[in-house]
Amino acid sequence: MKKKPNFVLMLHDNIGYGDPGCYGGGLMRGAPTPRIDKMASQGVRFTNFNVEAQCTPTRSALLTGRLPIRSGTSFITPPGHIYGLAPWEYSLANLLSDTGYRTALFGKWHLGHSEGRLPTNQGFDEWFGFPNSSDETLYASAVGFDPSYARVPCLWEGKKGDPCREMEPYTIENRPLVDEMIAKRSVSYIHHQAESDQPFFLCVWFSHPHHPVLPHPDFADASGNGAYADCMMEIDHRVGQVLDAIHTAGLDEDTVVIWASDNGPESVPPWIPAGDTGPFRGELGSVFEGAIRVPCVIRWTGQIPQGRVTNEMISGLDIYPTLATLAGAAERVPADRPIDGVDQSAFLLGKQEKSNRDHVLFFIQNDLYSIKWKQFKVHFKDVVQAPGATGQLPYPAFVHELSAPRIYNIVQDPKELYDILLTNLWLFEPIIKIANEFSESAVHHPHIPTGGDGPIA
Amino acid sequence: MKKKPNFVLMLHDNIGYGDPGCYGGGLMRGAPTPRIDKMASQGVRFTNFNVEAQCTPTRSALLTGRLPIRSGTSFITPPGHIYGLAPWEYSLANLLSDTGYRTALFGKWHLGHSEGRLPTNQGFDEWFGFPNSSDETLYASAVGFDPSYARVPCLWEGKKGDPCREMEPYTIENRPLVDEMIAKRSVSYIHHQAESDQPFFLCVWFSHPHHPVLPHPDFADASGNGAYADCMMEIDHRVGQVLDAIHTAGLDEDTVVIWASDNGPESVPPWIPAGDTGPFRGELGSVFEGAIRVPCVIRWTGQIPQGRVTNEMISGLDIYPTLATLAGAAERVPADRPIDGVDQSAFLLGKQEKSNRDHVLFFIQNDLYSIKWKQFKVHFKDVVQAPGATGQLPYPAFVHELSAPRIYNIVQDPKELYDILLTNLWLFEPIIKIANEFSESAVHHPHIPTGGDGPIA
Missing domain, CATH: 3.40.720.10 (Alkaline Phosphatase, subunit A)
Structure with missing residues (x-):
């Protein structure tokens, strides 16, 4: 090349x-x-x-x-x-x-x-x-x-x-x-x-x-x-x-x-x-x-x-x-x-078989709606709207949103129909870790509000 | 060969x-x-x-x-x-x-x-x-x-x-x-x-x-x-x-x-x-x-x-x-x-481009539930159970089942979600023709009941 x-x-x-x-x-x-x-x-x-x-x-x-x-x-x-x-x-x-x-x-x-x-x-x-x-x-x-x-x-x-x-x-x-x-x-x-x-x-x-x-x-x-x-x-x-x-x-x-x-x-x-x-x-x-x-x-x-x-x-x-x-x-x-x-x-480029990613976070507006980790997907249904809707993270986001999550295995259940939460609570260990890492990063690097000009910190 | x-x-x-x-x-x-x-x-x-x-x-x-x-x-x-x-x-x-x-x-x-x-x-x-x-x-x-x-x-x-x-x-x-x-x-x-x-x-x-x-x-x-x-x-x-x-x-x-x-x-x-x-x-x-x-x-x-x-x-x-x-x-x-x-x-064998079929009839038990014709699918929701459940056709089947059909375009709408009946009543012309042909054939060749031994006629 x-x-x-x-x-x-x-x-x-x-x-x-x-x-x-x-x-x-x-x-x-x-x-x-x-x-x-x-x-x-x-x-x-x-x-x-x-x-x-x-x-x-x-x-x-x-x-x-x-x-x-x-x-x-x-x-x-x-x-x-x-x-x-x-x-x-x-x-x-x-x-x-x-x-x-x-x-x-x-x-x-x-x-x-x-x-x-x-x-x-x-x-x-x-x-x-x-x-x-x-x-x-x-x-x-x-x-x-x-x-x-x-x-x-x-x-x-x-x-x-x-x-x-x-x-x-x-x-x-x-x-x-x-x-x-x-x-x-x-x-x-x-x-x-x-x-x-x-x-x-x-x-x-x-x-x-x-x-x-x-x-x-x-x-x-x-x-x-x-x-x-x-x-x-x-x-x-x-x-x-x-x-x-x-x-x-x-x-x-x-x-x-x-x-x-x-x-x-x-x-x-x-x-x-x-x-x-x-x-x-x-x-x-x-x-x-x-x-x-x-x-x-x-x-x-x-x-x-x-x-x-x-x-x-x-x-x-x-x-x-x-x-x-x-x-x-x-x-x-x-x-x-x-x-x-x-x-x-x-x-x-085909030099490695696996992706370097095992999870994705999904937000809508100011709320963490879902985390996909490996074949699992946790939905946080009862999301709490951020105060003031300025795009700032309602920290700690995850705790607020834990009231009624649903978990799907998207390989077994691509249509996300069968909630496996009650038999898979172990999943919260990796999921909470991912959510906390994100929250932590947001504390150190606060979000830019919509319409904002630059870093807040 | x-x-x-x-x-x-x-x-x-x-x-x-x-x-x-x-x-x-x-x-x-x-x-x-x-x-x-x-x-x-x-x-x-x-x-x-x-x-x-x-x-x-x-x-x-x-x-x-x-x-x-x-x-x-x-x-x-x-x-x-x-x-x-x-x-x-x-x-x-x-x-x-x-x-x-x-x-x-x-x-x-x-x-x-x-x-x-x-x-x-x-x-x-x-x-x-x-x-x-x-x-x-x-x-x-x-x-x-x-x-x-x-x-x-x-x-x-x-x-x-x-x-x-x-x-x-x-x-x-x-x-x-x-x-x-x-x-x-x-x-x-x-x-x-x-x-x-x-x-x-x-x-x-x-x-x-x-x-x-x-x-x-x-x-x-x-x-x-x-x-x-x-x-x-x-x-x-x-x-x-x-x-x-x-x-x-x-x-x-x-x-x-x-x-x-x-x-x-x-x-x-x-x-x-x-x-x-x-x-x-x-x-x-x-x-x-x-x-x-x-x-x-x-x-x-x-x-x-x-x-x-x-x-x-x-x-x-x-x-x-x-x-x-x-x-x-x-x-x-x-x-x-x-x-x-x-x-x-x-x-x-690839000798002709098109199938020789443009419709299929779908039955459940003794009832005509649906006809698929080209890209259209008519569902007859209010099906009438055949008298005696012997497998005999409740003739004329189609008229009995016409009360609340739904029509889907399965190419545009493979999930069969959007009923297009009210803007596509013309579809009943070909659909009724298909249903009548079937009904006619069933009159001339009555169905064998479940457990029956041979032709009824």
Whole structure:
């Protein structure tokens, strides 16, 4: 390998675990996904890839390697709030930029919608896309919407050093076209970067299949199985466009390509049924497996063994330190704050059989909802809302939430139906240890409140 | 091809759609299934293979090509009843026997437990196994069981022409060993038949993973994920033993191998959680997809294209006419009774893209519970029990059951959650046509009541 590898991180919005063909969907769900399936056969396919319960926290976890509750990004904030990645965060784009990478993000951000918290403020050289979420395209045509009270959502673009600018309203009319725009920018970027000696980090954060579920006109009725399946066909096509660009640019062996969903599907009328969670229960906004276990495929031609399928536990948090290592920049991972991701590079490259992770913590808003440890998952049902809802940890979180936990064996019981608490109280020993370690770290490194600017300590 | 192909029909008892690796289970479910997965890669894997809601009717459908309600086998009958395939039925074993095949069944029968209704009465040259179901192994050790009131279930064997005989009690002690016995007899049979010029039809109807979920000692704790996963590992191993026998006998290209589950999983304490239905709802005894859609793989080296995955609709009913055609004996399929299976040989061999079937009817006991047509599934919830419960059709069945149907689009909504009735009443046109065709056929060919001896007309 002559230079540092490029990274292309494709993310789709709310695809269910059971939707892609290689995850048991595809034709069975009315939409073949040959490109994603082929990419899986050329790399590693994860069957235990864990993300956060919602868009914002997953994207935060990917870009910081930190549990979103630490950075004030543990939930989706309604318009009007200041939110997003605080300037103090050192994003993966910052890190790779400082390592000599060119960086770009095309598509959905959802990590801030005010100047100072946009992609070009967080390490990306350039950005085209939309700051929040595609449901906002419904605003302008909503009954009673009044732009004197709320902003009309827009498509934005910007380059580092200059303020980002609103290009045009992001509405129900251009919502079907936005993934084509994102793909076109990405393809053009890849071809352009291929002429450079610098490696690049490209985030392609598509809008589909988030509601409103409106495929590009080229894919409308393409599946014969409704708009969601049409979107899945478009999704597969867009992934193919990006992969084709990498190939025709001669960058297959120089590029680590990651494709994933940001969280499980959601059911929003009239776009129901939408995504399918496959064998799992729950959906977006819960911490059942249907919400937090998503499809993820990683390919690096010539480096990652082909056709591997693994049920080893991985988290979206791990992308940060793993890519840092692959870029030869592990020393740039901040030491002054908790980094919850673990370096999975050796596992990814097939140099070690096991993941470096045996547990994941799942938060919703300010509360620890669940801990997954090995094949077990403890749910803390009676969660206590943090005082003031500022994102601060209600320490000691675990004790408050112990009143009625449920435990599932997710290998034996992927649908999380059979509570095994009463015959498995021993599990609290490792679980309490994990919870206490987190609580301890939060005492030493208090969370940044939502909208906060930097470290509290 | 020099001679007629052999047929090996392996059936497992209550495996869930989501259990095998090639169906999204495997490692994710704590038990790798490399042999089944490899067999799938060498043949065709069905993602829309439909069976009946219970053991007895599925086995009846496979062996007669007739909807079990027609033959008095539409439900599991409790001990004490006369039940099973009436002598009048012309089983696949009869048909292939008359075509020059040697025939054997090793394992579970569940199509009669009295002389005259055992495998060797229904066209099989020989049988080893158990007449009913493995739950009976619990009888002898059940609190209060008294053998003066109910028979101690046994392992049986027999050869055509002689009465079958009880060999030894089938109990909790030898229940873990029975699949090894079945595999050994099958392997030996295959090697023996390889020396013959006659083709053979071998049914290998294993006991696992039906409750009591007790793996062979060689597999106890093999998975580290409990008894069900251990059984799945044994299941894969047993499939491998049969495939190895076919291979070492040099019969790969001469043998059509079918592997399937007889119906979805069931949850019987203390063996819960057991099988997983993958993306589907429901389990054994219902007509939700989790009950009636099962894993099925068919391999015929050199004849069936490799690595095909199809969501085309197939029914267990189709095995009968399909195998008859592959054996060059289509003309032996009876013309004096309704045959509900359709010949899928051209589809199976890759000579045509589409299945010859676009609908399936699902009965429980005497009632039409559901019709699946293309991507739609109509459930008739308020089913009316047939008068006298004799298996006779409550004609006109459909009108009685129309009061509160539900309709699901199983491609868009594999979990059958969203009723689309009120916006899709048009669907009743094709559905009523299908129901009426069935009703009409039942008028001309009245059903054989359970325990009945032959045609009523």
